[in-house]
Amino acid sequence: MRPHKRRQWPLLAGACILAASAVILIGKSPFEAVLNQKEADKVAALATPVPTPTPRVALEFRMLDLDRGWVKYADGVVRTEDGGGHWQELADAASAEAAADTAGIEPVGIEAIHKLLSLETVDVIGYPGVQSVALNGTTFPVKQSQFVTPKIGWALVPRTADSQSPLLLTVDGGQTWVDGMTDAAKTAIQGEKAHLQQLETEAALYTDAAGAKAAMSANWRLFPDQASPGDVVLVRHKEPGSIAWQDKTYTLQPFDAGYFTYLPIGMSVKPGAYPIGDQTLTIKAKKFETQYLKVTEQMESMKQDTARINADQKKIDLARSKSEPTFLFNGPFVKPIEGILTTPYGYTRYVNGKYDSSHMALDLAAKEGTPIKATNDGVVALAEPLYLTGNSIYIDHGMGLFSQYAHLSELRVKAGDRVKQGDIIGLVGTTGFSTGPHLHFTFWAHNIQANPDLFFNTTPFKWTK
Template structure:
């Protein structure tokens, strides 16, 4: 055994020498790096030359064409954004250069409201409390704007953004900026939604830019007035309080002019509502004693009235109609709105509706879009329907021979909702039709072929006699 170990020893020594040579060749040693002695030798490489930092890319000008799209021009090219300045990508110069005009629809919408003009361009932008000089600023709305810093070293992003009219600025897109831009887009949508309800763009601008607007400014007993204000609030009218509801870019309510309203001038906000006199004719009816006795059953009448009052107590908080109102049927007008009615020689009431005679079974169409608030057989008015058109406005259809809708149904203008009949307190086939504004009956003649948003002419409210 001893002689065998001696023979292996020279082999181990040779292996160690060989390993040391391999380590030296590859530049490492079991005891540490060998670079120190190599650096001092003739074969040591020269030190690496540092790469110079390129100068910041200098932006020359920019343009935002809407709340999403815009471009920044550099000496060596153009970058474009599609998300309001969150991301920038290289763009073809000829394409971006052609996009120099602000979206015309955006500018037109902003011109509709008060304070929608141009915002002064500041020479500095406050970023994190420091006022930075800027080359160029642009506001697309009174609240949303962009600024190009005078020095590219002042910001990490090409443009600064403000969402508070320039009081403060942020460096590029943030969550709060995104939320503010989305809110501004929603506001623009509301402007467009309201604008489209007026007869012309000029009419829309005149109304939407005013603090208060009465549509119309002159009315008679039995009429209604649509009021617009530029902020929420309430109106007290004839000892009742009406809440202005938001719609589009304004706040609205109907003011019903009851038959007891006295002629004169009434202040509404900073406007004046003129109530003029109106004379109504008298009508005399003869009915059977059996029919006359129907009005003596006060228990059934009061029970029905509770159902009606409940149905009309809830109205959608927006305008549901899609366009001008149409007549439910083309019948013969037998009793106009507002007639003083005598039954069998005795005073009965003022007829606060129109009666349109037609053949029994004649289809009745919805005067406009709405929701069926009540569709039921009632004691005096027979088969009856009340449609909610939103904002406290309802249309009523009475004495039908057949109901074609049920409570809760959504209907469109022109949908057949029932058939002409003579149910309830009725002397013959006809449609008893009227409108209710905040539970006050108002003249249907105001609505035919128009909408409350087009009651702009002062004389329109008294043009037609009821």
Template sequence: MHPRNKSKARGAMAPRPRKRGLWIALSVSLAACLAVLVYEQRPAQAPSTDTVIESLPVKKPAPEAVEFRMTDFEHGWLRYSDGATKVTNDGGAIWQDSSTEPAVQALSGSGAGGEPADRGEWSLAPAEQPNPATVVYETKPYSVKQSQFLTDRFGWALLGSGSGLPIPLLVTTDGGETWRADVTADVREAVQTEKRREEQAVREAALYETPEQAKLAMRSAWALLPDQASVGDAVLVRHNKPGDVAWQGKTYKLQPFGSGYYTYIPIPMQAKPGEYPIGDVVLTVKEKKFQTQYLQVSQQMESMRQDTDRIQADQKKIDAARSKSEPEFLYTSAFIQPIQGILTTPYGYTRYVNGKLDSSHTAIDLAAKEGTPIKATNDGIVALADSLYLTGNAIYLDHGMGLFSQYAHLSELRVKTGDRVKKGDIIGLVGTTGFSTGPHLHFTFWMHNVPTNPNLFFDTVPFRWNAAKK
């Protein structure tokens, strides 16, 4: 090419400076992007501590059980600090929210407004509610917020905070000796036992003269009915626990009846007047004078008393019959006099036969026409009905708890051994069999094989004995 033309060709390439400007713009843009990228990769500034605390969710403390009440053995409620209420209708085996239908029925089905239902005047609730500060469950002590005992044996305790139990209620069936968290089968059985005890308490209380006397005796550790008596009399003892009573060299077992434990103690004619402790109470034995009676009998009758072999053989029968007594009170109402005869020999007379000291007459003799019907003094079981040597045709009725009534010299027996009789049933006829001077009924009571004044029983029951009637 010609040099001039070559120069023109170079002149045609003059726009190159514009291309360099584009590169500069691109470089600036790239730098800006890198600056943005670098900024976005810088660590974010940490929020303040206050900002973090405010943003965390607040965990509220679990509601705490604050109060409970069992309205009866089956129904109860448990209230929480947030106002929620759980209820039970199966004695605490299951607790349900009070919004459920069974729970609503449980809450309103006993006491009004969830208060204790009226379980009757003779509920076994203790006169003063125990208030334990702590209880032991599985060897660990727990503080007690509230407790409630429906009987002297059966109760609940609401534990203080921090027990860790789903339902912080413990139950006892032995008066607080042991506690458990679950209502097991044996707890349910204990409930049934307590219900039966309350039913029996109603029967027990009915035998007392007044509700006030029943409450006084049934809510005491020991009770004596009466606490004053004379020689030849007897006392009914009640204790709130099983055990024995030691008296005059003998031991008498306390038998369960109603809500307590009972036994009779006879006061023999030879007992010395004075004061005797029985449990935590005192029995006062008073002196009593008896009159004297003189009898004249034929030599033939006198000789009857010398046949000791026959007398001892009969005594073995009698002792065997009186050695077994029903362990309960068989009567439910007052005793009656078997016949309305003429009293010829009162109880306790010192008797002389043909001028010789014989013994104390520990019965009453009621003279009546031969063949007069004889009534059972009260409900009982015929322990013995037999013809005996000295007492002739004789009957012993068991009235339970070691108490027997005796009917002697009958002309005819109308019952046999083992029969059950009701008060007023005709059991025999007046006669003069055995060692007898004429038609009459020889009648008395035997208490643990000790003869006892029958006048104590007529028109009453031992539960109503008191010093004013002596």
């Protein structure tokens, strides 16, 4: 027997009983009690107020165009290259000028934008500033504002803790504002950029900056505003629509920043003043000379085969019925050949003593085989042998304008080909109803012949006189 060991059992049993009793009393294990204490500490920490950080105060900003700009703080500068969608921290700068230098960009963009907008007679002497802006029902005083276009602008307001961007943005001229860049704002800015690009592209088509401003700032514009029978007039309008002219309707097609159509002045149009939109088109009388031709009886009889003539006319009408709804020409129109002018445009022609027609083209005599150039860029609408005009080509220059080349000895293009100004499209010949090697050349505007002399060494955008 070992009595001292037996005496320890009652003490151990008592300790276990006390521990069990404690567990029973609190209903938790010692481990769970520790976890509860940690949760309590977290709750206490959350209940303790955390000081709100003071918003960084912006001092000034400048947008250099629709994308690039900077904001200056007391402790540094941030810049954007996407209209304020994202901002990048730069080194500290002591002044706004230093900020612009740090950003590495020059404020040339706004000057270019204002120059373009001046084409639309927009006031570019600084767009109206704003004194306050409303955002989500709250009105903020404005420290500084800047509009790059009449629609797109930014404002610097006192920042709050939940501000998303250093600047507020408007894309509707200040009617509404957003904090940061939204999808709708991004779309609006892209649309404004596209409009500015259209202005720039179209302005380059006119003779000079003054001519571009005069044309693009007007509601309606005629090129030219005086014409004669056999001519063609280019019309520009600021809005889509149509023009009723000589019992026909001409649809204004969009191009760059305006809407355009050609108005052909047929030989039957009487002299007088005609209203076109808010403009007046003056038609002056013009006298054309008379030409007398003698041909063989066999050649004269060609014009009696109306069946073949009508069949060809259907082909021609079909080819000229579809024109690309844009201006395809690039630069001034050129003469297809440097031949001898044997028949000017508009001559009244008699064949073997009998009235034949008005010759609505130029006849340019040249040696057979002389290369013929495309007068300007376009798409070949027809290139094949025809009964009266022989080997013939029609080129679509867009907006209903076609050039015609007839009596060729050889065709070098086919329908559907895209040609550039000066491309060789065929050779001079004497096929069809022809008395000798020459090129019969003219223009057609909406299926009415137009005087080629209007086009040479210029474009319709420069028809100002």
